[in-house]
Amino acid sequence: MQKKKVSRRKFLVRGGLGTLGVLAVGTYVMRSPIRRGIAGALNTGETPYMGNTSSPIIWFEVTTENTIVLHSPKVEMGQGSFTGLAQMAADELDVSMDQIKVVHADSASGNLDGFATGGSTSISTLWVPLRELAATMREMIKNEAALKMNVALESITSENGIFSSDGKTMTYAEAVKGVTEWNVPDTPALKDLKDYKYIGKPIARVDLKDKVFGSPLFGMDATMPDMLYGAVVRPTLIGATYVDADISKAENMPGVVKIVKEKDFVGVVAQSYTEAENAKNAIEATWQVERSWQTSDIESMIEVGKGEPFVIQKQGKSESILEDSEDTITASYKSPIGAHAQLEPNGAVAHVEEDKATIIMSTQVVKITRDEIADRLGLGTDQVNIVPTFLGGGFGRRLHTPNGIQAAVLSKAVGKPVKCFLNRQEEFQNDTFRPPTHHVLKGKLNAEGLIEALEHNVSSGDVAFGSPMVPRIAEPILGADLGAWRGGMIQYGGIPNFRTISWRKKLPFATSWWRSLGLLANTFAVESFIDELAIAAKKNPVEFRLAQIQDNDRGFRLKEVIKAVAEKSGYTDEVIDGRAMGFAASTDVNTPCAQVVEVTVENNKIKVHKVTCAMDPGLAVNPDQVRAQCEGAIIMGISASMFEKMEVENGALTPVIYGPYEMAKLKDAPKEIDVVLLQNADFPGAVGEPPLGPIGAAIANAVFRLTGQRLRELPLKLS
Amino acid sequence: MKISFILNGTDQQVEISDGTTPLLWVIRDILGLKGTKFGCGKAACGACTLHVDKIAIRSCSYPVQLVEGKEVTTIEGLGTEQNPHPVQQAWLEEVVPQCGYCQPGFMMATAALLNQNPNPSEEEIDTAITNVCRCATYYRMRKAIHRAVELNTNDNEPKNV
Numbered sequence: 037m038q039k040k041k042v043s044r045r046k047f048l049v050r051g052g053l054g055t056l057g058v059l060a061v062g063t064y065v066m067r068s069p070i071r072r073g074i075a076g077a078l079n080t081g082e083t084p085y086m087g088n089t090s091s092p093i094i095w096f097e098v099t100t101e102n103t104i105v106l107h108s109p110k111v112e113m114g115q116g117s118f119t120g121l122a123q124m125a126a127d128e129l130d131v132s133m134d135q136i137k138v139v140h141a142d143s144a145s146g147n148l149d150g151f152a153t154g155g156s157t158s159i160s161t162l163w164v165p166l167r168e169l170a171a172t173m174r175e176m177i178k179n180e181a182a183l184k185m186n187v188a189l190e191s192i193t194s195e196n197g198i199f200s201s202d203g204k205t206m207t208y209a210e211a212v213k214g215v216t217e218w219n220v221p222d223t224p225a226l227k228d229l230k231d232y233k234y235i236g237k238p239i240a241r242v243d244l245k246d247k248v249f250g251s252p253l254f255g256m257d258a259t260m261p262d263m264l265y266g267a268v269v270r271p272t273l274i275g276a277t278y279v280d281a282d283i284s285k286a287e288n289m290p291g292v293v294k295i296v297k298e299k300d301f302v303g304v305v306a307q308s309y310t311e312a313e314n315a316k317n318a319i320e321a322t323w324q325v326e327r328s329w330q331t332s333d334i335e336s337m338i339e340v341g342k343g344e345p346f347v348i349q350k351q352g353k354s355e356s357i358l359e360d361s362e363d364t365i366t367a368s369y370k371s372p373i374g375a376h377a378q379l380e381p382n383g384a385v386a387h388v389e390e391d392k393a394t395i396i397m398s399t400q401v402v403k404i405t406r407d408e409i410a411d412r413l414g415l416g417t418d419q420v421n422i423v424p425t426f427l428g429g430g431f432g433r434r435l436h437t438p439n440g441i442q443a444a445v446l447s448k449a450v451g452k453p454v455k456c457f458l459n460r461q462e463e464f465q466n467d468t469f470r471p472p473t474h475h476v477l478k479g480k481l482n483a484e485g486l487i488e489a490l491e492h493n494v495s496s497g498d499v500a501f502g503s504p505m506v507p508r509i510a511e512p513i514l515g516a517d518l519g520a521w522r523g524g525m526i527q528y529g530g531i532p533n534f535r536t537i538s539w540r541k542k543l544p545f546a547t548s549w550w551r552s553l554g555l556l557a558n559t560f561a562v563e564s565f566i567d568e569l570a571i572a573a574k575k576n577p578v579e580f581r582l583a584q585i586q587d588n589d590r591g592f593r594l595k596e597v598i599k600a601v602a603e604k605s606g607y608t609d610e611v612i613d614g615r616a617m618g619f620a621a622s623t624d625v626n627t628p629c630a631q632v633v634e635v636t637v638e639n640n641k642i643k644v645h646k647v648t649c650a651m652d653p654g655l656a657v658n659p660d661q662v663r664a665q666c667e668g669a670i671i672m673g674i675s676a677s678m679f680e681k682m683e684v685e686n687g688a689l690t691p692v693i694y695g696p697y698e699m700a701k702l703k704d705a706p707k708e709i710d711v712v713l714l715q716n717a718d719f720p721g722a723v724g725e726p727p728l729g730p731i732g733a734a735i736a737n738a739v740f741r742l743t744g745q746r747l748r749e750l751p752l753k754l755s
Numbered sequence: 756m757k758i759s760f761i762l763n764g765t766d767q768q769v770e771i772s773d774g775t776t777p778l779l780w781v782i783r784d785i786l787g788l789k790g791t792k793f794g795c796g797k798a799a800c801g802a803c804t805l806h807v808d809k810i811a812i813r814s815c816s817y818p819v820q821l822v823e824g825k826e827v828t829t830i831e832g833l834g835t836e837q838n839p840h841p842v843q844q845a846w847l848e849e850v851v852p853q854c855g856y857c858q859p860g861f862m863m864a865t866a867a868l869l870n871q872n873p874n875p876s877e878e879e880i881d882t883a884i885t886n887v888c889r890c891a892t893y894y895r896m897r898k899a900i901h902r903a904v905e906l907n908t909n910d911n912e913p914k915n916v
Contacts, residue, residue: 114854245847248846309780310776377887379889426854460799706894
């Protein structure tokens, strides 16, 4: 074994209570990863983890109780990745699940993700590096055990955090104790998949008990000693720029500590939350508003044909075939503005001192948030520590969290810790919305009743473009907004001629990442249209698709999920006892997913009774969590497809509260969800977003079979 | 003003200048129990659901002065890891939570429903449980509600989780 001496300087031996060794092996294992573009990350799922590789970073701690603390650079927002990461680490460390505890890496630990937690990449991008880190660490500790036990390294076996050799045993904690200089081996070979005890098993979530017994896990639950409460006056109209504020009434309100006037906002610090809110409401701010926007303005902006087109996919010569033909079928589809509506509001607890700042908050972008706050405070990035917490829902809403800046500025102004978060109206009005979309599809059938040519034009507000995660200079290189066209490409490579064209439209309000990005709307449009073509061809929609899938690995996996869902659901075109089935499929980040829904219509209202879902995410690290993600994504997709819609009225985004912003509730959730998991790849792919793809089109396709009405607009409502 | 009530079985007294302050903020910020969540502040989402005299109420819109002399139960008082409430046991067995933020509110709403109606029909469940879960864990929630009914009525042995 080749050994590299690691100087003590390279190890951040922290004096934390009960901590024996802090292992910073990341630097060595993750040297020189190939950095691919962000587009690759979202499209193929093959992007490497984009973590820090230039300086020592903390991944693992060994405690005196012989447990391992894993510092995760990915945040836990419900997707279950803490559990999957624990399984992966435990299996290569040879410790039990009870012996591993996953925590969020704070930015001071150096274990910073240069990208974000998002795009269904937490497990897939850490699949190789985390197991290699764990295996390397196991060998490093084993090496120390060999020295202390005075036995040959090769004679040692490890299990449940204990080394054994020749009748002697030693815990990892004992082996690590007192070590100041480590031998770092070359990365050991990983175990065979069949030898894993935890990977591939439906293990209960590691955060399950905390979440059932009400532990304070979230940013909203954070406190600091001597903490005050802040509130910031936020705009209620689109495009409003802060000008000035009359604070004379607010200044004398009960509990007020200070009114803070900045160049770009005004806020208040008070003794309690309600006092801060009351004082904020008494501030009379003036805003500059250029225009009073309406929904019709936005709909007009978002039409295909306006803005900048970019061809993102092309095969054959669809343009000339479709232009010259009288048999060309054309249809257009629409999706509305969608709100994130995550339950935990955005907020932060900040403590800013002269030369350092600590900010506890729910965020999907720890590094970007740290850099933004350091910039605003005039501190170095090493003086700002972002302490991420569990997220009360992410869904993309926390891929830009400048709200941390406001808490920090308020804290600095009063010299004490300040907690500041948005109320629900502010959340709705200041969301970074899922952009509305408009789609025009054209298709032509050949003599055999298969698709000769197909074109999808999608016009959307920005998703990835304009985000701090995508530098402005990258936009011309990428050409089209990869978030907007996500899920919009034609997945049936057997069609001889096709094109997908993305039209970019910058809207006057913030639009951004919303779980699955363009997948929800794009799949609704494309898979509804494919259904229209199947009906025009008088073909079964499942067989119609199967006949036009290309012969390669991606095609094979898509075919398999389609066949599996058709078989498990017993798909039929016939309406039986007033119930109709609808079918749709999608491929997202290399994960194919197909769904069949069963719907009825009563009193002109659509009701989804059953969803059968077949998905192939490749290797399922935790099959139960993959199922949970499918179930949740399906119901969230039903919510977005059947109920949710933001409007623009007299310059304001509305509604601003749950209820009027209609969402699926328990009564709307299907009583049967049957998930079939296929695993036709030996690596884990995307899980959290792909199952949002097919649901909208599947419902619309079922409604057509039941009523003859083709619904081409979300949310789906019968006339 | 002084307000006296019982919180999770223990006598509690708070001094507050404004009796219309929502109970939620007294529980969270003065008494330090963070299991009851803020979601909307308008009684529209149910994240702040707790029990006042065994009835589920949305504490973000419930003035603290109304709890004088009453019994308040929050998720922290519903059950413990050693002795979980049947609803919590069912939630563990069905692995319901994802992000988990709304779950205490759902469990409190479910516990109150089963207290009043130990064997609710699907329609009664639909009518009573109107909280919002953005992760949309509703499928497992419904299974967990039925499992809690079983645990309550049949004295079934809890499964190991």
